[in-house]
Amino acid sequence: MSERATAPPMFNVQIDGVWRQxxxxxxxxxxxxxxxxxxxxxxxxxxLSSPGNCRMCLIEMGMPKLGPDRKPELGADGKxxxxxxxxxxxxxxxxxxxxxxxxxxxxxxxECQRGVMEFLLINHPLDCPICDQAGECLLQEFSVEYGTxxxxxxxxxxxxxxxxVLGPRVTLDDERCILCxxxxxxxxxxxxxxxxxxxxxxxxxxxxxxxxxxxxxxxSLNTVDICPVGALTSSDFxxxxxxxxxxETKSICTSCATGCNTLIGTREDIIYRQxxxxxxxxxxxxxxxxxxxxxxxxxxxxxxLEPRISSGEKLAAVNWKTAITQxxxxxxxxxxxxxxxxxxxxxxxxxxxxxxxxxxxxxxQFIDIVPRTGPSDDILLSADRNPNSNGARLxxxxxxxxxxxxxxxxxxxxxxxxxxxxxxxENPLAFGIxxxxxxxxxAFIVMDILSNVATExxxxxxxxxxxxxxxxxxxxxKGRLQRLNRAVRxxxxxxxDWEILRDLLQALGGGNAIYSIEDVFRQMSDAVPQFAGxxxxxxxDPGAHVMQLEESPPTEKPSDEAKIEEGASAQSQRRNxxxx
Amino acid sequence: xxxxxxxxxxxxxxxxxxxxxxAGMVITIKHFKNTIFGRTKxxxxxxxxxxxxxxxxxxxxxPALVRDTDGRVRCVACQLCxxxxxxxxxxxxxxxxxxxxxxxxxxxxxxxxxxDMVRCIFCGMCEEVCPEQAIFLRKDYAITGFTREExxxxxxxxxxxxxxxxxxxxxxxxxx
Numbered sequence: 001m002s003e004r005a006t007a008p009p010m011f012n013v014q015i016d017g018v019w020r021q022x023x024x025x026x027x028x029x030x031x032x033x034x035x036x037x038x039x040x041x042x043x044x045x046x047x048l049s050s051p052g053n054c055r056m057c058l059i060e061m062g063m064p065k066l067g068p069d070r071k072p073e074l075g076a077d078g079k080x081x082x083x084x085x086x087x088x089x090x091x092x093x094x095x096x097x098x099x100x101x102x103x104x105x106x107x108x109x110x111e112c113q114r115g116v117m118e119f120l121l122i123n124h125p126l127d128c129p130i131c132d133q134a135g136e137c138l139l140q141e142f143s144v145e146y147g148t149x150x151x152x153x154x155x156x157x158x159x160x161x162x163x164x165v166l167g168p169r170v171t172l173d174d175e176r177c178i179l180c181x182x183x184x185x186x187x188x189x190x191x192x193x194x195x196x197x198x199x200x201x202x203x204x205x206x207x208x209x210x211x212x213x214x215x216x217x218x219x220s221l222n223t224v225d226i227c228p229v230g231a232l233t234s235s236d237f238x239x240x241x242x243x244x245x246x247x248e249t250k251s252i253c254t255s256c257a258t259g260c261n262t263l264i265g266t267r268e269d270i271i272y273r274q275x276x277x278x279x280x281x282x283x284x285x286x287x288x289x290x291x292x293x294x295x296x297x298x299x300x301x302x303x304x305l306e307p308r309i310s311s312g313e314k315l316a317a318v319n320w321k322t323a324i325t326q327x328x329x330x331x332x333x334x335x336x337x338x339x340x341x342x343x344x345x346x347x348x349x350x351x352x353x354x355x356x357x358x359x360x361x362x363x364x365q366f367i368d369i370v371p372r373t374g375p376s377d378d379i380l381l382s383a384d385r386n387p388n389s390n391g392a393r394l395x396x397x398x399x400x401x402x403x404x405x406x407x408x409x410x411x412x413x414x415x416x417x418x419x420x421x422x423x424x425x426e427n428p429l430a431f432g433i434x435x436x437x438x439x440x441x442x443a444f445i446v447m448d449i450l451s452n453v454a455t456e457x458x459x460x461x462x463x464x465x466x467x468x469x470x471x472x473x474x475x476x477x478k479g480r481l482q483r484l485n486r487a488v489r490x491x492x493x494x495x496x497d498w499e500i501l502r503d504l505l506q507a508l509g510g511g512n513a514i515y516s517i518e519d520v521f522r523q524m525s526d527a528v529p530q531f532a533g534x535x536x537x538x539x540x541d542p543g544a545h546v547m548q549l550e551e552s553p554p555t556e557k558p559s560d561e562a563k564i565e566e567g568a569s570a571q572s573q574r575r576n577x578x579x580x
Numbered sequence: 581x582x583x584x585x586x587x588x589x590x591x592x593x594x595x596x597x598x599x600x601x602x603a604g605m606v607i608t609i610k611h612f613k614n615t616i617f618g619r620t621k622x623x624x625x626x627x628x629x630x631x632x633x634x635x636x637x638x639x640x641x642x643p644a645l646v647r648d649t650d651g652r653v654r655c656v657a658c659q660l661c662x663x664x665x666x667x668x669x670x671x672x673x674x675x676x677x678x679x680x681x682x683x684x685x686x687x688x689x690x691x692x693x694x695x696d697m698v699r700c701i702f703c704g705m706c707e708e709v710c711p712e713q714a715i716f717l718r719k720d721y722a723i724t725g726f727t728r729e730e731x732x733x734x735x736x737x738x739x740x741x742x743x744x745x746x747x748x749x750x751x752x753x754x755x756x
Contacts, residue, residue, distance in 0.1 A: 126751070129658035129711045130688040163679070163687070239676050239688050242659045 012079075014101040019079055028091040028102060029057050037104040040113060040142045042120075042228045043180040044092035047285050048189055052093035054180045056120075056142065058112035061089040064099030072099050088112045110146075117147035123158045123203055124229075125175045133230030135243040139178065158203050166196075167215035169235050169289055170224060174206045177231035183207070183223035190286060190379070193217040207231065218288045218381065225275055225285075236293055237273045241265075246272060249487035250541050254346060254467040255291035256374075257384035257477030261542070262287060264295075264468050264487040271295050271468055271488060279542050282480060288381050295468060298488070302450045304463035305492025315461055320495065320503070327460040328507035330443035331420055336363025340409050340418045343396060344425035345369045345386025347497065348472025348484060350520040352388070352395040353528075354501035354511070355424060359396075361510045366418065367396055370426045371403035382477050387467075390475040390547055394530060406431040413437050421445070425464065425497075427454045447500055463494035470496045471517050473539060479547030481531070483539050627722075635719050640702045642720040643695055644742030645735065646713075648750060652683050653739065654714030657690040661706035661715055669699035670706065686752050693735040697723045713748040 008023040015035040022031045027050065032039045043054035064072035064080035072080035082101035088108055103109055121143065128134045160174035184196045184207070195213045198205050209215055215223070224232045246265035253260040253274065260283035265273045274295060276287035307323035308315035318326075331339060341364050343355050359367045369392045376383035386392075389402055398404075410432035412418040420443035421428060427448075428438060438444055438457040446458040449466050469490040473483050490496070498517055505511030514520055518536055525531040530546045538544070593599060614620040624631075635641075645655055657674035675691035677684050706715045718741055725731040733741070 129660070130656045130686070134658075162685075239657075239674050241674075242663070244663060245659070 011096050011098045011100070013096045013099075014079070014082065016102070016104055022096050024095070026096050028059070028061070028089075028094045028096055028100075031096050032059070032091060032102060032104055037102075039091050039104050040138075040146055041092055042138060042178060043182060045182050045185075045226055045285075048182060048185045048226075050093040051181055051185065052090045054120075054178065055090060055116045056113065057091045058088040058109060058116065059091045060103040060106045060108045061085055061091075061094075062101035062103075063097065064101075113142075113146040114148060117143060118152070120178050121147065121151065122153050123160075123175070124178065125157065127176075130239075131173075131176065131230035132233045132238060132243070133176075133227070137230060138228035160204075160206050164208075165235075166209050166232070167220050169293070170215050170220050171233050171235045171238060172207065173231050173233065174208075176229050177207050178229055179205055179207070180228055182226045182228070183232055186219075186223050186226060187215070187217070190222070191217045191219040192379075193219075196223075218290055218377065219286060219379065221289045221292055222276070222286045234273070241267055241272045247487070248275075249468075249485050250277060250483075251468065251485045251487060252387070252474065252476075252482045253287055253291040253294075254387040254474070254484070255288075255294045255385065256376075257382040257387060257389055258283065258380050259387055259474060259476030259480065259482050259543075260287040260291060260380060261482070262292075266468075266487045269488045271298060277541075281542065281545075282476065282478075282482075283380055286380060288377075288379070290381065295466075297450065298466040298468060300450060302452070303491050303494070304449060304451055304455070304461065305494060307463060307493070308458070308461040310459045315456070315458065320493070323460055323462060324500070324503045324507050327445050327462070327504055330445065330459060331362060331422070331508065334420045334443065337365055338417065338419040339364045339422065340366035340412070340420070341368075341422045342406075342409070342424065342426050342428060342431075343367065343369050343392060345372060345384075345389045345392050345402060346425055346467070347388060347392070348470070348474055349388065349391045349395060349481075349524065349531075350472045350517055351424070351497045351501055352391055353520060353524045354498060354505055356396050357510055358422075358501065358505050358508065361505065361508050366405060366409045366412065368398065368405040368409065369396070369402045370406065370431055371401075384477055387476070388474040390477065390479060390549070391473075394475065394528065394547070395524070403431075409433075413441070419443065423448070423454070424501075425449070427452055429454050447497065449494070462500050463490075463492065464497040464500060465490040465494055469494075470498075471536070472498065473521070473536065475547060476543075479545060479549045480543045481534070481539055481546040482543035483536065483541070631721070632719065639719050639721075640704045640717040642697065642702075642718055642723055642733070642741055643700065643704075643706055643715055643738070644718045644720075644733075645693060645715055645738040646742040646745035646748075647739065648745060648748055650750070650753075651744075652686070652752075653689060653735075654712050654745070654748065655690050655693065656686060656688045656712055656714070657693075658688075658711060660709045660711065664705045664709045666703060666705065667699040667701050669696045669701075670694070671696075683752075690735060693738060695733045695738060696731065697725075697733055698728055698731045713745070716742065716745065718742065 010021040016037050039057045041057040062082035062084035065083045067073045075081045080099040162173050164172040166172045188194045224234045245267045248263040253262050261277040261279040262274045263277050274292045278285045306317045309326045372385040374385050413433050422445045424447045445460045447462040447464050468487040502514050521536045662670040671694045673692040704717050
């Protein structure tokens, strides 16, 4: 940390004939990329250590020519004269040095790229038509850019295992593997679950799991993301849809309080996959499998498709206006202390803000969210499984911890003090209210996305939208404000939650001048000091830090660089042990 | 800016127009004579008579899926035709071939393959883009139906039109 506080020394490096300055410790490949000279690579990944085994990033390199006084000789332009090395060098596993020269486009570098490309393609099957990676495959891309059109390979390709089930979520095709070892290093360095490795020699080398072990850690699907070819495939996404059809919407994962940044891949209102989006302040380049695969419930058979109100024994479908009017009518019958509002830590800030407005208008005392916890790990997964607990604390102005009022609420429902219950995205059966009590409530207004035992007893049922179907913002566990975006449309006549709450608020006599979600945020930013000066668009894709939390200060966890250094030092140690 | 078109200078014969009209009449009368004496056939009695025998080799009719001589449906559901199709007439739902199947090594096949013949413009791009030699434009041109649903050719219908294709590359036979 102290090193980072003082600016690192800058080195002069000549890249493709132009002298530039880079901080000490920059890898050559990164310096080249910053200088606008892209160097193709497979095994190098910016968040992992560099083993230098794919050889794709070969470049021509030179060091300053030293005079008899061990000082660089200067040329006519006052810059050091560079002695070019005769052999090509890999650019991923070296740091820059003062006076270094790099040529990424020289005949030697180009010849190396073409040669390495040809070697990589020798045993690679030509099954792009059935390969899930096609369209986002580095082998395809570099083959076009740096390879040759035809193969000179006349011999038979090596046969390797196909369709290997590495774990519950990952399927491996060994023939497609180009042995870059990114997945192995990910498991060692990030997931800390060292189960993958290479066995056998030469062109028969295959990637495999350690005997008796499976790739089943909660981060296994990240290996599929970083696999530059189609060797590791997601069993969930396998053969479902070609990637070029997917519309990728920037959003966040709502399965825990970490709020990993994601891209939701959709086509024609169907979600096919979620992939992590790089945000070094939140999730680096990764996300957990639990959050990644947690979206199929949006396409569940149980989705609520139309607003309903109870008439006699069953729930009758009505239009939105009737449902909202009915809900407002039912709520107006009771005074504030007879009404309870159970909001959800899965609601967006905008929805929570409108909920708070409704509660204030009605004078509601009982207002809380339902806590949701699970085991955490020290990588990304948070113990708080509500994505917006901090938003609820802030906007509902919860004095106590989330869920503290729930036992009292259940007690009040039992004693009959609470006569109207508003459940927003939560099931009251989860916190001690029985179905009989629900059935006896004169007013039980439910806004949810899935039907369950509780929704059958609703007096007004309002179908809402899932996380991928709406816009809004949430505050993650570290106090970072981030945006959700709409990737698909909600099914049936289900509406955005904020619209439902706005209509309810207006039917109760409040909520003027809210026509869009931007208006909600504007009102919120006027009233809440943490959001002052912000708007939905100003939050931006990487999010904005809005809350200083004492228990979890906004300092970053051990950064990836630190992890890499750790991994690299361990590696060099191993190497030294071997050599001695 | 206006462009001035140069008008050709006509001589008096051309300006009279009558010789040109007479030359035209000679052609008309020649056709009239041939028709009277039955030397020219003007009308084809469709649908009793069909085009089929006189269609050129490069004729582009209805697109169809083919099987190869092994009996395998050639399509592997790569969805390139769906991507390239200008009127978006093609809809494919891919699936995985079960490991017990004879062609399990191909791994992927189209569970559903629909071509909406109301949309199809017979451009032949699907045939051109196909990396598997699986879709061909056949010579069927009389594609009719009473409803829009009838005009959607499903996988069975497409295979029925396509039949077996000889002389295609059997690239999957080399695998494993």
